[in-house]
Amino acid sequence: MSDSSVDLSRYAVRTSQLTRYYGSLAAVDHLGLEIPSGEIFGLLGPNGAGKTTTIKMLTTLLPPSSGSAFVAGFDVSVDPVQVRRHIGYVPQLLSADGALTAEENMTLSARLYSMPRSERAGRIREALRFMDLEEFAGKVVQTYSGGMIRRLEIAQALLHRPDVIFLDEPTIGLDPMARHAVWDRLIGLRKELGLTVLLTTHDMEEADVLCDGLALMHHGKIVVTGTPAAIKAAVGPEADLDDAFVKFCGETIEEEEGEYRHVRARRKSIRQRG
Amino acid sequence: MSGQDENPSASAADNIIKSGVMAFIRQSLAIVDTELRKIARDPTELFSRAAQPVLWLMVFGQVFERVHGIPTGRISYTAFMSPGILAQSILFSAIFYGIAVIWERDLGIVHKMLVSPAYRSSLVMGKAISAGVRGLSQAVIVYAVVFIMRIKLQINAASLLGVLAAVLAGSAIFATFSLLIACVVKTRERFLGIGQLLTMPLFFASSAIYPLELMPHWLRIVSRLNPLTYLVDALRGLMIYGGQSVYGFGTDFAVLGVVFLVLLSITSKIYPRIIV
Numbered sequence: 001m002s003d004s005s006v007d008l009s010r011y012a013v014r015t016s017q018l019t020r021y022y023g024s025l026a027a028v029d030h031l032g033l034e035i036p037s038g039e040i041f042g043l044l045g046p047n048g049a050g051k052t053t054t055i056k057m058l059t060t061l062l063p064p065s066s067g068s069a070f071v072a073g074f075d076v077s078v079d080p081v082q083v084r085r086h087i088g089y090v091p092q093l094l095s096a097d098g099a100l101t102a103e104e105n106m107t108l109s110a111r112l113y114s115m116p117r118s119e120r121a122g123r124i125r126e127a128l129r130f131m132d133l134e135e136f137a138g139k140v141v142q143t144y145s146g147g148m149i150r151r152l153e154i155a156q157a158l159l160h161r162p163d164v165i166f167l168d169e170p171t172i173g174l175d176p177m178a179r180h181a182v183w184d185r186l187i188g189l190r191k192e193l194g195l196t197v198l199l200t201t202h203d204m205e206e207a208d209v210l211c212d213g214l215a216l217m218h219h220g221k222i223v224v225t226g227t228p229a230a231i232k233a234a235v236g237p238e239a240d241l242d243d244a245f246v247k248f249c250g251e252t253i254e255e256e257e258g259e260y261r262h263v264r265a266r267r268k269s270i271r272q273r274g
Numbered sequence: 275m276s277g278q279d280e281n282p283s284a285s286a287a288d289n290i291i292k293s294g295v296m297a298f299i300r301q302s303l304a305i306v307d308t309e310l311r312k313i314a315r316d317p318t319e320l321f322s323r324a325a326q327p328v329l330w331l332m333v334f335g336q337v338f339e340r341v342h343g344i345p346t347g348r349i350s351y352t353a354f355m356s357p358g359i360l361a362q363s364i365l366f367s368a369i370f371y372g373i374a375v376i377w378e379r380d381l382g383i384v385h386k387m388l389v390s391p392a393y394r395s396s397l398v399m400g401k402a403i404s405a406g407v408r409g410l411s412q413a414v415i416v417y418a419v420v421f422i423m424r425i426k427l428q429i430n431a432a433s434l435l436g437v438l439a440a441v442l443a444g445s446a447i448f449a450t451f452s453l454l455i456a457c458v459v460k461t462r463e464r465f466l467g468i469g470q471l472l473t474m475p476l477f478f479a480s481s482a483i484y485p486l487e488l489m490p491h492w493l494r495i496v497s498r499l500n501p502l503t504y505l506v507d508a509l510r511g512l513m514i515y516g517g518q519s520v521y522g523f524g525t526d527f528a529v530l531g532v533v534f535l536v537l538l539s540i541t542s543k544i545y546p547r548i549i550v
Contacts, residue, residue, distance in 0.1 A: 059389050061549060081391050089389040093382025099312045111304030112392040114297050140315075156386070 012037040012164045012196035013058060017067035020053050027053040029220035030067065035213065037163075040190050040197040042207045044241075045217035046249050051200040052092065054217070055168050058198070059089045072163040085113075088157030092168040092200075096152050098142040102133055105141060106156055113160040123159055130192075131155040131185055147178025151185060158189070165189065167199040171206060179203075183210055204241035214241075216248045223248045298399070301392040305400020310407060320408065323367055324415045330359045331419050334483075344484055349516045353425045356416065357509035357517065358482030361502055363412040364441060365476060368405045368448035370469050372456030375401070379548050388546055395542035398453060402538065405449030406442035413441045426515035436512040436523070443530040444505040450537040457541065457548045482506050486520060504529040 013035040020028040028050040035041045043051045056062035058071050060080040069076045072086035096105050106124040128134045131151040157165050171179040189195045201207055207214055208228050215225040235244045335352040346354035378384050387397055459465050480502040497503045508526035511519030
């Protein structure tokens with residue numbers, strides 16, 4: 001794959017032969033991915049497909065075993081601090097601190113990103129307003145609904161005005177109303193801020209409604225990539241993304257990903273969001 | 275022309291170092307501020323931790339004072355053990371600090387912090403200072419109990435500042451050690467087992483409740499490698515009227531400082547592994 005500054009500015013995320021092993025198991029296997037700037041891009045796949053591991057490598061939480069990845073123009077292995085300055089991240093787990101208010105959670109983020117004190121209050125207000133949370137800024141997060149917590153987490157990830165935002169299963173465990181509220185805000189991110197969004201999801205409707213581009217992952221590899229319409233068309237004229245999922249991933253029974261503690265934490269997180 | 279202008283590259287390097295140090299301090303303080311807000315909102319933990327030092331001083335201490343079996347020089351046994359009990363409270367509250375980080379990891383809070391450009395060392399330092407503040411609350415409790423028991427305390431600025439520094443250093447050491455264990459063992463169950471395994475040996479292999487001279491030779495060697503010994507030694511010289519530091523304050527604080535810096539540097543390196 002050729003490498004040039006033109007490509008790097010055109011693509012918010014670009015990986016080549018990106019691989020991560022856990023012992024002898026390749027969780028992500030020679031992944032090649034190009035996500036154009038300004039798109040909402042979805043990574044789909046069954047549990048254990050390698051979506052979360054991919055996101056962890058792209059957000060510098062996990063070093064790749066081999067291959068390369070550029071995010072916002074910076075190499076995740078060579079310049080991880082620059083990558084961190086240019087990305088926002090919303091983990092799958094419940095990451096807002098329930099013992100703090102929304103404003104305190106946001107202030108902590110602002111300080112960890114070394115945001116000047118003079119800009120802090122304005123930016124916090126702006127991000128909370130964008131996620132429709134301004135009036136709840138002073139309330140302790142423990143009193144929030146699941147949808148509000150997710151919107152707060154997205155507000156935190158937006159605070160330092162990143163170029164790329166990563167969302168790992170952003171609507172998992174949310175009721176339909178809260179899910180639609182999150183979708184609206186994500187569409188707003190692309191429209192109003194021109195942000196690149198990379199999300200992982202199990203939800204075919206979410207992928208269809210939100211994403212400009214999709215990649216289906218299976219056993220650590222990308223099995224198909226394209227627009228939702230193109231992927232559906234490749235299966236058949238009446239096909240939906242569920243059909244595409246079954247065709248390309250070859251399974252309908254889902255196994256939960258990760259070790260016992262990950263499964264336990266995820267289920268707990270879902271329970272906490274109600 | 276100023277020196278800075280004569281050597282612009284040195285000046286730029288200076289500025290980078292200064293801004294790095296300032297960012298480190300600001301980020302550490304952000305963590306401390308967050309932890310303090312949580313304590314202020316729910317101080318139950320601080321009060322519940324008061325029971326243990328009260329029991330040790332008022333029950334164990336008073337009983338053993340009547341035994342007259344432990345040579346404590348010019349001071350009473352309860353006066354001798356008071357700094358040891360403060361050190362023990364600090365150890366017991368700080369050594370389980372890592373479990374909170376495992377909890378935060380399970381919630382996803384650690385993931386989010388590690389994706390920020392903040393120095394990893396500032397995240398650890400912030401936790402260490404927060405543990406120090408919790409340790410100060412233990413000091414207030416022990417001082418109150420000791421005062422009620424009519425044990426004569428050294429109340430002057432130098433002694434109080436010395437105790438403050440020792441409490442902060444001791445709490446920071448054991449909290450950082452605890453974070454290190456959490457990064458290695460990764461689960462609450464394993465952490466609790468190791469925490470239990472470590473606390474009593476650390477406590478008994480120090481001069482907290484008996485003098486070093488009473489220890490068998492092998493235990494005396496172990497106690498010299500135990501940072502709790504130096505914490506107790508400093509507190510004994512600073513806190514109690516007539517109490518003496520065996521090793522000297524210079525040695526005590528030098529050992530505490532070096533141990534903390536070594537632990538901070540190791541823990542900062544392996545902190546990101548807690549999520550893998």
